[in-house]
Amino acid sequence: MNIKTVTVIGANGTMGCNVAGIFASFGDAKVYMVCRDLEAAKKARIKATMTVKAEAIAKNLIPKTYEDLEECISKSDLIFESVFEDISIKTDVYRKIAKYLQPHTVIGTGTSGLSINELSECFDEKIRPNYMGIHMYNPPYNMTLCEITPSQYTDPDLLKKMKIYLRSVLLRNVEEIKDEPAFMGNRIGFQFINEAMQYAETYKDNGGIDYIDSILGPFTGRTMAPLLTSDFVGLDVHKAIVDNIYNSTKDYAHETFEMPEFAIKLISENRLGRKSGCGLYQAVENSDGTKTINVYDIATGNYRAREKYVFPFAKQMIKELKVGNYMRAFERLTNNHSIEATICIQFLVKYVIYGLVTTKSIGENIYSADNVMATGFNWVPPLAVIDAFGGVNIFKKIASERLANDFLSKIDIDEILRNVPKSNFDYRPFFKAK
Amino acid sequence: MQKKIYVLGGAQTDFERNWSKEGKGVIALLKEVIDDGLKNIGLTYDDIIELNKQDKIACFVGNFIAEYYVNQGHLGALLTEVNPAFYGVPSARYEAACASGSVALDAAITKIRAEDYEIALVIGWELMKTVDAKSCGDFLGRAAFYEDEAAGIDFPFPKLFGRLADATITKYNLDEKRYLDNLAKISVTNFANAKRNPNAQTKKWFMNEVQAKTRGTSTNDMIGGKLGISDCSQVTDGAAFVAIASEKFVKENCENNEFPIVKGWGHRVAPMKFDKKMQESKDNAYILPWTRQAVLDAYKRASLNVDDIDFFETHDCFTSSEFAAISAFGITEPGHENEAIENGHIVFDGEKPINPSGGLIGCGHPVGASGVRMFLDLFKQVAGKAEEYQLKKADNGMMLNIGGSATTNYVFIVGKE
Numbered sequence: 001m002n003i004k005t006v007t008v009i010g011a012n013g014t015m016g017c018n019v020a021g022i023f024a025s026f027g028d029a030k031v032y033m034v035c036r037d038l039e040a041a042k043k044a045r046i047k048a049t050m051t052v053k054a055e056a057i058a059k060n061l062i063p064k065t066y067e068d069l070e071e072c073i074s075k076s077d078l079i080f081e082s083v084f085e086d087i088s089i090k091t092d093v094y095r096k097i098a099k100y101l102q103p104h105t106v107i108g109t110g111t112s113g114l115s116i117n118e119l120s121e122c123f124d125e126k127i128r129p130n131y132m133g134i135h136m137y138n139p140p141y142n143m144t145l146c147e148i149t150p151s152q153y154t155d156p157d158l159l160k161k162m163k164i165y166l167r168s169v170l171l172r173n174v175e176e177i178k179d180e181p182a183f184m185g186n187r188i189g190f191q192f193i194n195e196a197m198q199y200a201e202t203y204k205d206n207g208g209i210d211y212i213d214s215i216l217g218p219f220t221g222r223t224m225a226p227l228l229t230s231d232f233v234g235l236d237v238h239k240a241i242v243d244n245i246y247n248s249t250k251d252y253a254h255e256t257f258e259m260p261e262f263a264i265k266l267i268s269e270n271r272l273g274r275k276s277g278c279g280l281y282q283a284v285e286n287s288d289g290t291k292t293i294n295v296y297d298i299a300t301g302n303y304r305a306r307e308k309y310v311f312p313f314a315k316q317m318i319k320e321l322k323v324g325n326y327m328r329a330f331e332r333l334t335n336n337h338s339i340e341a342t343i344c345i346q347f348l349v350k351y352v353i354y355g356l357v358t359t360k361s362i363g364e365n366i367y368s369a370d371n372v373m374a375t376g377f378n379w380v381p382p383l384a385v386i387d388a389f390g391g392v393n394i395f396k397k398i399a400s401e402r403l404a405n406d407f408l409s410k411i412d413i414d415e416i417l418r419n420v421p422k423s424n425f426d427y428r429p430f431f432k433a434k
Numbered sequence: 435m436q437k438k439i440y441v442l443g444g445a446q447t448d449f450e451r452n453w454s455k456e457g458k459g460v461i462a463l464l465k466e467v468i469d470d471g472l473k474n475i476g477l478t479y480d481d482i483i484e485l486n487k488q489d490k491i492a493c494f495v496g497n498f499i500a501e502y503y504v505n506q507g508h509l510g511a512l513l514t515e516v517n518p519a520f521y522g523v524p525s526a527r528y529e530a531a532c533a534s535g536s537v538a539l540d541a542a543i544t545k546i547r548a549e550d551y552e553i554a555l556v557i558g559w560e561l562m563k564t565v566d567a568k569s570c571g572d573f574l575g576r577a578a579f580y581e582d583e584a585a586g587i588d589f590p591f592p593k594l595f596g597r598l599a600d601a602t603i604t605k606y607n608l609d610e611k612r613y614l615d616n617l618a619k620i621s622v623t624n625f626a627n628a629k630r631n632p633n634a635q636t637k638k639w640f641m642n643e644v645q646a647k648t649r650g651t652s653t654n655d656m657i658g659g660k661l662g663i664s665d666c667s668q669v670t671d672g673a674a675f676v677a678i679a680s681e682k683f684v685k686e687n688c689e690n691n692e693f694p695i696v697k698g699w700g701h702r703v704a705p706m707k708f709d710k711k712m713q714e715s716k717d718n719a720y721i722l723p724w725t726r727q728a729v730l731d732a733y734k735r736a737s738l739n740v741d742d743i744d745f746f747e748t749h750d751c752f753t754s755s756e757f758a759a760i761s762a763f764g765i766t767e768p769g770h771e772n773e774a775i776e777n778g779h780i781v782f783d784g785e786k787p788i789n790p791s792g793g794l795i796g797c798g799h800p801v802g803a804s805g806v807r808m809f810l811d812l813f814k815q816v817a818g819k820a821e822e823y824q825l826k827k828a829d830n831g832m833m834l835n836i837g838g839s840a841t842t843n844y845v846f847i848v849g850k851e
Contacts, residue, residue: 025640025642026640028642049653050653052640053639053640053653054640054641054642054645054653054654055645055648055651055652055653055654056642056644056645056648056653056654057640057642057645059644141638141640142638144638171629171638218457318457321457321458321462322457322458322459322461322462323458323459323461323462323465323515324458324461324462324463324464324465324466325465426448428466429448429451429456432455432456432457432458433456433457433458433462434457
């Protein structure tokens with residue numbers, strides 16, 4: 001596949017700008033960065049060079065506006081559309097570009113939620129075979145996952161070529177995902193995050209948000225605790241993702257995608273998270289210029305200082321992880337019967353189960369969820385969690401002992417865990433000693 | 435070399451990892467690399483206990499300056515904290531700045547050759563991301579003559595290797611632009627090679643020739659003399675492990691005895707101070723004559739010459755040191771290194787590939803680990819176990835590991851028996 005010229009539409013958005021940087025650097029493609037106005041495009045161009053830490057790619061980046069669409073589109077081998085997540089806005093853009101497309105031009109959408117089949121139908125039949133979803137994660141320079149999703153009309157040969165291009169030229173970790181809401185990474189990731197949010201509400205009298213984040217902190221296989229992640233992503237974005245999944249899917253985890261009341265209230269008050277100054281957490285500047293992070297107390301509706309929870313299981317796990325005793329760290333977890341250790345085990349087990357169920361229904365193979373979660377979220381991937389517990393048999397035993405019957409009755413755990421292989425990922429780097 | 439020294443294999447950690455960010459320390463690092471290394475060579479901790487009962491095993495630890503980075507000395511003994519199997523096992527730490535890994539290897543090889551032990555475990559490591567960049571540079575300054583060459587100087591080593599670049603241009607009367615473009619190409623080749631190495635620090639990083647040539651920008655700042663960040667290896671956390679064994683051990687314990695062997699070595703020390711190095715080499719054809727001598731010693735001991743060597747792992751702490759290594763290896767005449775670079779001889783599929791692993795610039799440079807990592811990469815290539823970065827022909831490989839400003843020079847040749 002020879003992609004020499006690319007047009008990114010919506011190149012001043014976070015993803016548009018980052019993806020332009022990837023095409024211009026690893027792809028060495030000339031990239032037209034189409035934005036609402038030229039000033040925004042010029043700023044995005046500088047930003048894009050910084051995302052790959054290479055000013056040298058600036059010569060590949062050309063600021064453009066929608067006025068220039070005819071020139072950009074007619075010269076491009078690939079169009080990457082990264083405009084607002086609204087079907088009418090996207091349709092409008094597609095209508096504008098359709099007439100300038102060359103027969104060979106590939107059209108990829110960066111949508112993270114809309115249906116690829118539905119979007120592709122905005123084009124006439126001749127163009128549809130060249131259209132597909134190309135969903136990268138933020139920031140793509142560090143997160144190499146690229147979920148590629150064909151519509152029912154996509155040319156299979158073109159899809160194959162695109163996968164090779166994304167993998168070998170752009171150095172992406174490519175996974176083909178079926179056209180289902182939120183694709184795979186966000187579906188598995190936000191199942192975990194949203195259920196953590198529901199638990200924060202359930203356990204609001206124990207501390208709520210920071211209580212749950214302390215149970216599911218970096219020592220459980222992620223860089224950032226789940227609710228801190230939601231705050232970072234933005235509650236509005238979180239809501240859009242889980243609403244989409246909740247409204248359009250119906251698997252056993254359906255109810256875990258319902259956003260809790262308190263979070264909806266925060267959104268209505270424009271308390272969206274880090275980007276709006278406060279959300280689940282709030283950064284407060286001290287008199288000496290340092291910052292303190294406070295947390296939203298669901299029970300009182302106010303922000304307060306974060307509690308320094310001391311859970312013996314977590315303290316012991318961290319102590320073992322610090323010196324690389326992974327097996328002992330997991331024994332500390334599974335031998336502990338406190339409510340916090342139980343919640344932690346339940347979340348890890350449910351994450352594995354949901355990962356495996358999802359990979360079987362919308363992934364390429366049993367390893368897809370692992371690839372997606374490791375390279376898109378930097379979370380310990382599901383199969384690697386099983387390895388960390390000590391293998392399938394121990395994992396299954398712990399699952400049946402520590403999960404509630406009403407959960408176990410919803411799934412066929414034997415079937416889900418039948419013949420699962422070892423992960424291709426090493427679990428050790430994911431479990432942080434903090 | 436009289437007695438055969440076999441290389442059984444080993445392991446390295448993923449050099450992309452930042453152990454401080456993971457909240458983990460040296461014990462976790464050592465545990466991981468030793469666990470993985472033992473697994474790869476088919477040895478257990480119980481085997482170590484048994485071998486030690488018969489006084490057949492010893493450990494050799496390479497590390498430069500853990501006293502500063504992690505407040506820890508007595509690093510040979512520290513292995514007892516990794517596993518009780520090391521109780522009673524002879525173990526000591528060896529230091530020669532960035533060539534610490536090689537001096538540990540040298541000690542291990544010597545002990546096996548003398549038949550004092552049958553198997554030696556060599557571990558090189560450094561945790562450098564425990565401190566900020568400026569302190570890190572200052573700590574490394576102790577590999578030079580600190581008082582004269584490093585005290586009070588920000589990033590002394592880039593400056594020393596920047597001076598090597600200047601001295602190279604002057605000595606051989608090179609066209610400055612052409613020389614700097616050659617260095618850029620060296621950098622790009624190392625970054626490109628690292629893309630195939632799953633343990634490389636820079637496997638996700640972007641670098642191309644334009645970027646490497648454009649020094650003095652905010653993404654490629656000047657770091658020492660004419661050198662930019664792209665000419666420079668990065669601060670890295672990591673460890674590497676290799677096991678070497680006697681013929682007796684291999685015959686008695688290994689089903690398969692087709693292991694690579696150590697064919698030659700060279701060890702030469704140049705004047706400590708950079709000024710004196712240049713003064714001493716003024717009338718020599720080689721800018722780093724002791725580096726060249728260490729290479730010649732290894733060729734002589736192995737009864738091989740440059741034509742017999744299929745690939746090289748070199749100490750590209752800076753592009754200027756890789757440039758000088760090209761002639762030291764004998765790939766070109768001194769002053770003509772540009773030929774090998776411009777003709778593509780040293781790229782992955784070239785005639786004389788240098789650093790198929792990505793080298794220090796691409797794979798990373800945890801200083802005390804680098805010598806062992808290079809030696810492990812010689813093993814991987816010769817044994818056909820380099821997977822994604824396996825070269826087509828790798829019967830004999832040579833490594834050059836240097837400490838200080840090419841002060842300690844260590845060379846090993848590993849090849850098929």
